[in-house]
Amino acid sequence: MSIVEEPILRVVRGEPTAEELAALVTALAAVPAGAPAATPAPRSLWRDPAARLGVARRGPLAWAASARPR
Secondary structure: OOOOOOOOOOOOOOOOOOHHHHHHHHHHOOOOOOOOOOOOOOOOOOEEEEHOOOOHHHHOHHHHHHOOOO
C-alpha cells in the first residue's frame, strides 16, 4: 500500500521551464514560514492604579497608616 501525496505546487497555466520552476521554489523557500512572534511591548506603570497604592504596612496600626496620604 502506498500513500499518494498531493503536490505542493501546481502549475495552473503555461508551461514553465525547469529553470523557472527552480527559481520559484528558491524564492518560496527564502520566505519565512510565518510572521515572527511579536514580543509584547513593555507595560508602562505610569497609569497603573496599583502602582500608586504602595507597599502595605504590617503591624497593629496598619489600618490607620493605609488611610493616610503619602
